[in-house]
Amino acid sequence: MIVGLVGKPSAGKSTFFKAATLAEVEIANYPFTTIEKNEGVAYVKVEDVAREFSKTSNPKEGYVLGSYRFVPVKLIDVAGLVPDAHKGKGRGNQFLDDLRQADVLIHIVDASGSLNAQGEPIGDGEYEPIKDILFLETELDMWYLEILKKGWERFARKIQQEQLELAEALAKQLSGLKVTEEHIKEAQRELNLYKNILSWEEKDLVALAINLRKKTKPILIAANKIDRKSSEKNIQKLKQENKEYKIVPCSAEAELALKEAAKKEIIEYIPGEEEFSIRKEPTEKQKEALEFIKKEVLARYKSTGVQEVLNTAVFNLLEYIAVFPGGMNKLEDSKGNVLPDCFLLPKESTALDFAYHLHTDFGKNFIKAFDVRTKRVIGKEHKLKHKDIIEIAARK
Numbered sequence: 001m002i003v004g005l006v007g008k009p010s011a012g013k014s015t016f017f018k019a020a021t022l023a024e025v026e027i028a029n030y031p032f033t034t035i036e037k038n039e040g041v042a043y044v045k046v047e048d049v050a051r052e053f054s055k056t057s058n059p060k061e062g063y064v065l066g067s068y069r070f071v072p073v074k075l076i077d078v079a080g081l082v083p084d085a086h087k088g089k090g091r092g093n094q095f096l097d098d099l100r101q102a103d104v105l106i107h108i109v110d111a112s113g114s115l116n117a118q119g120e121p122i123g124d125g126e127y128e129p130i131k132d133i134l135f136l137e138t139e140l141d142m143w144y145l146e147i148l149k150k151g152w153e154r155f156a157r158k159i160q161q162e163q164l165e166l167a168e169a170l171a172k173q174l175s176g177l178k179v180t181e182e183h184i185k186e187a188q189r190e191l192n193l194y195k196n197i198l199s200w201e202e203k204d205l206v207a208l209a210i211n212l213r214k215k216t217k218p219i220l221i222a223a224n225k226i227d228r229k230s231s232e233k234n235i236q237k238l239k240q241e242n243k244e245y246k247i248v249p250c251s252a253e254a255e256l257a258l259k260e261a262a263k264k265e266i267i268e269y270i271p272g273e274e275e276f277s278i279r280k281e282p283t284e285k286q287k288e289a290l291e292f293i294k295k296e297v298l299a300r301y302k303s304t305g306v307q308e309v310l311n312t313a314v315f316n317l318l319e320y321i322a323v324f325p326g327g328m329n330k331l332e333d334s335k336g337n338v339l340p341d342c343f344l345l346p347k348e349s350t351a352l353d354f355a356y357h358l359h360t361d362f363g364k365n366f367i368k369a370f371d372v373r374t375k376r377v378i379g380k381e382h383k384l385k386h387k388d389i390i391e392i393a394a395r396k
């Protein structure tokens, strides 16, 4: 699972990245602080299902905190995107190629409205965040369009001459963007795009680019900087004006402060929670910062929102599910680790998909599977649910 961060300069992408991964990255209040991409590991949060069996899991990857299990996902932070990036403004849109393999994008928006479209500081609330949502979507679509148009005429002639199947050939061409044959067939149905490929016009390519971008790079809006007063009104407005997107308020800066305080053992904090507790006496300055976060962020929004942004992107927008391999007789592996693995799978994944995910041999030699909770036998085609614990029985 790969999650990409996008947004205009200074919206807080690198701050969000650092809060989620605790990697050392550059953060500053001038545009284009980030030039080279940052890659790191962030986590989505699920209940620790081992607790149902009065145990605590021992993840091979990720970690357990309290009654939660944090499951790794890859996070990528890139340079800021500005209007007309596809025409070369700002740092252009070439760097978006770093996000080709992303499954979902989080658009970090400055909800406080204190940056212009180029990411330069202006007065609080002077900019309408809705404008960012619109321009950013256009830039992503243009990115797809440019990739699609590159060598199009030659491609179209080849399809025609060699009588190739369009969906198959195009999917091969766009597989770097995670476009599949099924996506293209669906797009053709939705756009009624079945005419001879040599007669496709610009508008057909535009429609196809937009359609495929939406399918393969869905966007979640992270309305960042909720610690600033002007954000509240803007977020209400955003939600009213925009029914198409899921919008999750957050404060990357508050989350970063809490994570760092927890790392220094000043506080005890479980990401995504409404509260933290003091472990050792903070300095006056730390105390002030913590109180500010408590009052202005946690009390108002019930969390800093960063964890919720990640969880919403993976579990609500993409509708992925977390599935645990486990035995009917015991949850431990041969080394005694409780539920060491957890896999994130696309929605509608079946028991057979899961078997293949574990090992090709399990898939090939699949006999049946068991739902470890209910102790029931399940078949190949059985669709798995979020948090299922499954044992696969396969021929040796």
Ligand SMILES: Nc1nc2c(ncn2[C@@H]2O[C@H](COP(=O)(O)OP(=O)(O)OP(=O)(O)O)[C@@H](O)[C@H]2O)c(=O)[nH]1
Binding pocket: 007, 008, 009, 010, 011, 012, 013, 014, 015, 016, 026, 027, 028, 029, 030, 031, 032, 033, 034, 035, 078, 079, 080, 081, 224, 225, 226, 227, 228, 250, 251, 252, 253, 254
């Ligand atoms: N108040 C507030 N400030 C924030 C928040 N998140 C980021 N900032 C500030 O916004 C400024 C820009 O943050 P960055 O994380 O560097 O922004 P970016 O989107 O990575 O910017 P570029 O790399 O230039 O594209 C810094 O001064 C951050 O401290 C937040 O949640 N609240």
Ligand SMILES: [Mg+2]
Binding pocket: 013, 014, 015, 026, 027, 033, 034, 078, 079
């Ligand atoms: Mg940055």
